[in-house]
Amino acid sequence: MATATELRTVGRTVAKPDAWLKATGTATYAGDIRLAGMLESRVLRSPYAHARINSIDTSAAEALPGVFAVVCGRDVPEQRIGNGIRDRHALARDKVIYVGEPIAAVAAVNEETAAQALELIRVEYEPLPAVLDPQEALAPDSPVVHPDLQHYEGADELGEGNVRSRIVHEAGDIASGFGGANVVIHEATYRTPRQSPGATEPHAAIAQVDPSGRVTVWASIKAPFRARECTADTLGIPLSHVRIISPLIGGDFGGKGGGFVEPIVALLARRARRPVRLALSRTEELTAMLCRPAYIIKLRIAARRDGTLVALDADMLCDSGAVDDYGPDRFTRAASLIGPYRIPHARVVMTAVYTNTSPTGHVRAPSGPQYVFALESHIDAMAHILNVDPFEFRLKNLLHDGERVPTGRGVLSNSGLEECIARARRWIEALPAKRTNQGIGVAISSWSMAPKPVRVESAAAVKIDVDGSVVVLSGVSDQGGGQWSMVAQVASEVLGVPMDRISVIAADTDATPFELGTSGSNITYRVGTVVRQAAEDARRKLLRVAAELLQVDEEELTLRDGEVLVEGDLSKKLSIASAAQAAMGAPGGAIIGTSTPTREEEIRAHGEEQARIVDTPSLACHVAVVDVDEETGRIDVRRYFAAHDVGRALNPQACIGQIEGGVVFGLGYALSEELIARDGANANANLWEYLLPTAPHVPDLAVELVEFPSTYGPFGAKGIGESPCIAVAAAVANALADATGIRLTEIPLTPERVLSAIKAPDGP
Numbered sequence: 001m002a003t004a005t006e007l008r009t010v011g012r013t014v015a016k017p018d019a020w021l022k023a024t025g026t027a028t029y030a031g032d033i034r035l036a037g038m039l040e041s042r043v044l045r046s047p048y049a050h051a052r053i054n055s056i057d058t059s060a061a062e063a064l065p066g067v068f069a070v071v072c073g074r075d076v077p078e079q080r081i082g083n084g085i086r087d088r089h090a091l092a093r094d095k096v097i098y099v100g101e102p103i104a105a106v107a108a109v110n111e112e113t114a115a116q117a118l119e120l121i122r123v124e125y126e127p128l129p130a131v132l133d134p135q136e137a138l139a140p141d142s143p144v145v146h147p148d149l150q151h152y153e154g155a156d157e158l159g160e161g162n163v164r165s166r167i168v169h170e171a172g173d174i175a176s177g178f179g180g181a182n183v184v185i186h187e188a189t190y191r192t193p194r195q196s197p198g199a200t201e202p203h204a205a206i207a208q209v210d211p212s213g214r215v216t217v218w219a220s221i222k223a224p225f226r227a228r229e230c231t232a233d234t235l236g237i238p239l240s241h242v243r244i245i246s247p248l249i250g251g252d253f254g255g256k257g258g259g260f261v262e263p264i265v266a267l268l269a270r271r272a273r274r275p276v277r278l279a280l281s282r283t284e285e286l287t288a289m290l291c292r293p294a295y296i297i298k299l300r301i302a303a304r305r306d307g308t309l310v311a312l313d314a315d316m317l318c319d320s321g322a323v324d325d326y327g328p329d330r331f332t333r334a335a336s337l338i339g340p341y342r343i344p345h346a347r348v349v350m351t352a353v354y355t356n357t358s359p360t361g362h363v364r365a366p367s368g369p370q371y372v373f374a375l376e377s378h379i380d381a382m383a384h385i386l387n388v389d390p391f392e393f394r395l396k397n398l399l400h401d402g403e404r405v406p407t408g409r410g411v412l413s414n415s416g417l418e419e420c421i422a423r424a425r426r427w428i429e430a431l432p433a434k435r436t437n438q439g440i441g442v443a444i445s446s447w448s449m450a451p452k453p454v455r456v457e458s459a460a461a462v463k464i465d466v467d468g469s470v471v472v473l474s475g476v477s478d479q480g481g482g483q484w485s486m487v488a489q490v491a492s493e494v495l496g497v498p499m500d501r502i503s504v505i506a507a508d509t510d511a512t513p514f515e516l517g518t519s520g521s522n523i524t525y526r527v528g529t530v531v532r533q534a535a536e537d538a539r540r541k542l543l544r545v546a547a548e549l550l551q552v553d554e555e556e557l558t559l560r561d562g563e564v565l566v567e568g569d570l571s572k573k574l575s576i577a578s579a580a581q582a583a584m585g586a587p588g589g590a591i592i593g594t595s596t597p598t599r600e601e602e603i604r605a606h607g608e609e610q611a612r613i614v615d616t617p618s619l620a621c622h623v624a625v626v627d628v629d630e631e632t633g634r635i636d637v638r639r640y641f642a643a644h645d646v647g648r649a650l651n652p653q654a655c656i657g658q659i660e661g662g663v664v665f666g667l668g669y670a671l672s673e674e675l676i677a678r679d680g681a682n683a684n685a686n687l688w689e690y691l692l693p694t695a696p697h698v699p700d701l702a703v704e705l706v707e708f709p710s711t712y713g714p715f716g717a718k719g720i721g722e723s724p725c726i727a728v729a730a731a732v733a734n735a736l737a738d739a740t741g742i743r744l745t746e747i748p749l750t751p752e753r754v755l756s757a758i759k760a761p762d763g764p
Contacts, residue, residue: 008560009492010715013653014499016485018248018478027248030220031204035275038206039068039107041268042114043278044121045288046096046103049356049680050130050143053095053103053123060120061106066113069271070121072104076267081230083258083325083361085154085164087146090234090263095128097145098322098358099681100288102260107268107276130356132680134296134319137162137353145322145354164320164352169335171408177311177345178302186382187300190374191746192729193674194319195292196285197363198665198692201250203289204279205261207269215266216243220250222477223257223517228509230259231266242266246507252479253665254362255290257517258325286685290361291675293326293352294319297337297374307388309397311345312338314374318352325361326352337371338406340417340446340619341379341397346406356680362519364662365722368447369669369729373747376443376730381743390442390734391425410451410614414718416645416708417444417619423643423704424621431639437628438638439739443730447521447618447723452712454607456526459513460534462491464542464591466584468562468577469501472534475515476527477507481721482654483523489650490528490714494535495542496559497576513595521719524650525616528714530595533602538593545586546579606712616710618723620644622663624731625699628739633755635671635736637699642727644703647710647718655720659703662724668693670729671748 021027058070073093080086092103104121108114129143136142144161146152178185205219215235221227224244232242249256265278280289295318302311314337320326334350383393399405399412421444428440461473472491478484488502505511515527539559546564547554550572558567564579566572583591625639642659649655672691675682684690709716729747737743742757 007493007715009489009499010650011648014485014489014651016482029201029204029248029250030206030218031201031279033206033218035206035208038275038277039109039272040111040114041105041107041265041276041278042111042118043102043264044104044118046092046099046101048096048125048127049099049132050128051096052126052128053092054126055124056104057122058104061117064113064117064120066109067106067117068274069107069268070104070117071267071271076234077236079233080152081233081259081263082154082323083226085324086152088323090230090267098356100284100358102264102288105264105268107272130680131162132355132357132677134317134353134355137355145356162354164324164354166349166351167334169348170346171406172345174311174313174345174347178313180310182304183302183310184305184385185300185302186378186385188378188381188745190297190299190377192295192370192373193748194294195363195669195673196675196690197253197255197290198668199251199253199255202280202282202285203256203261205265206275206277207265208275209269209273213237214241214243215269216245217262217266218245218247219262221246221256221259221262222249222252222479222519224477224507224509225475225514226257226517227259227262231263234263235266235270243510246477249477249479252518253364254366254519256479257519258290258361260289282687283685286675286690287682288358290325290359290363292363293321293360295370297370299374299378301378301382303382303386305386307386307393307396309341309343312343314348316348316350318350319357319360320352320354321357321360322354323359324352324354325359326366333367335407336367336449337375339372339375340399340444340449342399342403357677358682364665365447365726368445368722368726369666372443372445372726373729373733376727377733377743377745380734380737391421394444395421405449405614407450410612412617413613413615414647414708414710415617415619416706417621419706419708420619420621420643420645423706424623424641427641427702428623431625437630437739439626439628439735439737441624441626441731441733441735441738442621443727443734444621445619445723445727447726448616448719449614451611451614452525452616454603454610456530457514457516458526458530460527460530460595461513462531462534462538462593464495464538464576464580466577466581468497468575468580469503470495470497471503471505472531473512474504474506474527474531475512476523477518479518481658482651483518483527485654486524486528486650487531490531491535493715494532494539497562501562521618521722524717525713525719528717530599532714533595533598534593536593536598537595538591541588541591541593542576542579545583546574549574549579549582610712615712616647616718618645618719620723620727622727622731624735626732626735626739628736628754630740630758633751633753633758635732635749635754637667637732639700641702642724643706644720644723645706645708645718646720647713648707648716649705650715650717652705655705656703658720659724660701663701663728664693664698666725666728667697669725669747670732672750674748
């Protein structure tokens with residue numbers, strides 16, 4: 001295979017095959033699929049945050065002309081569904097636990113008839129006391145959202161009452177760290193809001209049931225195998241009787257992995273015996289779909305007067321809503337609050353509680369923006385207290401390669417963070433002098449500060465066809481991040497076949513190997529690796545056939561531009577197509593590579609070492625330049641800089657695009673996005689009150705790629721999808737403090753909050 005300096009496809013900007021379709025509006029998403037005889041559906045949702053369902057009468061809805069199916073909680077089994085912990089049903093059975101929880105659904109000839117049928121369903125509720133605040137949820141006499149929580153599948157690390165989990169991370173001796181001589185202590189409480197993923201495309205799914213009872217669902221879902229499990233469990237049928245296909249996804253940002261709509265539409269299709277389509281409204285998206293959980297973080301740090309960090313103590317309270325789709329590995333998340341810093345004495349307690357509010361789960365960089373807003377604001381404040389340059393303060397306390405990360409599970413490797421900081425300093429030095437009421441804020445972020453699992457829940461297959469083209473089979477979804485382009489690019493590099501000769505069959509639970517789902521900035525590392533392994537297996541088989549045809553040893557051969565060449569005599573060659581045709585008559589048959597043989601070999605050779613090092617840390621340094629209007633409290637982000645260690649940029653323009661999009665996503669979280677709940681209902685569940693950033697809010701944005709290659713990532717690549725949004729709120733808050741002296745500890749930094757702080761008696 002080519003060395004890093006000889007790479008032909010990897011490291012070069014490659015256009016996404018679907019870019020033209022999306023730009024021209026001709027791409028086909030789940031909601032665009034139309035099947036013969038297809039019905040439209042609507043969902044009846046709870047108006048109460050907490051209530052017992054005494055009865056449901058669907059008879060009038062079922063009798064309405066044009067209605068083919070009505071389903072409700074009595075049509076789903078007792079077995080619960082969910083990610084990590086199974087804490088919900090597809091349709092509420094005995095009671096509702098949040099406003100917007102699905103109670104019943106209707107399939108009819110059109111949406112108007114379905115909507116009319118919903119109005120005919122009679123539900124008798126018995127309102128129950130609700131808990132709407134995470135701090136109140138901790139009280140011993142608080143209403144309990146899940147009385148049977150101890151019996152839920154996946155219910156580990158549980159506390160009592162509404163406590164979903166409580167994780168404690170400890171290192172060193174907190175008492176001695178804070179009690180040492182020559183120590184300065186700073187403490188504050190930070191609050192972060194709920195944030196919607198805000199994807200352009202709402203959730204949509206189409207279900208069809210064949211005469212044998214087998215279900216096929218086309219869905220806007222980034223985790224089709226997870227949706228298959230939720231659907232099969234809801235229908236009470238084997239996994240093998242459910243097929244989930246994920247076409248192009250119009251944005252995800254973490255919110256399309258829960259399997260919330262697929263089971264409902266499958267129930268309707270089975271009852272109606274016709275295909276059924278369900279597409280959610282924007283209000284439903286903002287009311288009943290997953291959002292980023294709100295946090296309250298009480299943080300205390302101690303540093304010596306020379307700027308050395310010695311201790312950190314944090315209590316974090318996470319509002320998990322009524323449904324927690326967050327998933328496992330909360331321990332790693334808790335320790336992540338410490339970031340990439342060397343702090344010998346640390347204690348972090350993370351408590352997640354249930355409340356009668358809308359579901360929470362993965363949103364881009366789960367927990368990252370919350371933690372970094374608190375930590376980097378605190379670090380900046382401490383630098384100011386000590387009168388130390390904020391860059392120097394961070395550099396003095398950074399972890400270096402070979403040092404153990406805060407989780408204690410591995411040592412840091414291949415860190416490019418110092419170079420990211422150096423790039424940021426150079427960018428600031430080139431700026432013009434600051435104007436009045438202008439500030440500059442810096443923040444650093446870390447992601448994937450733990451060893452990657454050696455035995456990954458991914459697999460791939462690569463087939464070389466008789467015409468020399470290549471087909472890659474992978475279970476990965478493409479939610480707009482270019483995952484399918486990456487898969488093709490990796491296969492192209494290994495096999496020496498041009499990109500336009502690579503086809504990708506993906507995200508089909510019947511046709512592709514199992515895949516955990518598109519999340520966690522893991523896809524390039526995890527899926528890119530198994531595709532590389534499968535392509536290498538196919539490459540070995542191809543070279544074996546070609547060596548016999550060319551009468552040379554396999555070691556003498558190379559692959560380039562669709563041909564097999566003898567390196568010592570480039571005139572001696574044959575096409576990959578010829579070798580693939582010959583293979584059909586050879587004992588080994590068609591050339592199909594799988595990831596299994598290479599993976600097993602690599603695990604035997606490197607598995608123990610790989611499990612001990614943090615090989616793919618996503619590290620970055622961000623700088624925000626803001627203007628603050630002291631008359632209105634408005635913050636304008638004028639310029640923004642982001643330097644990211646990407647390992648190796650497989651597709652540089654795609655990396656830059658991900659970073660640019662992530663920064664804009666983070667600006668929404670920093671300045672305007674906040675799901676506001678009143679009596680348990682999201683009061684701003686619309687796009688004129690839930691304020692997403694738009695083109696006029698995008699600053700002059702500069703991005704620099706730093707490349708410190710991973711040891712085990714495909715061609716040295718690290719993840720980039722999540723990390724660009726993590727540091728934004730902290731950078732903007734630090735710039736606000738630089739401009740005005742105001743240190744706000746609650747986001748978003750709305751004009752109202754900023755103006756209130758300016759006018760406060762102790763304001764600037």
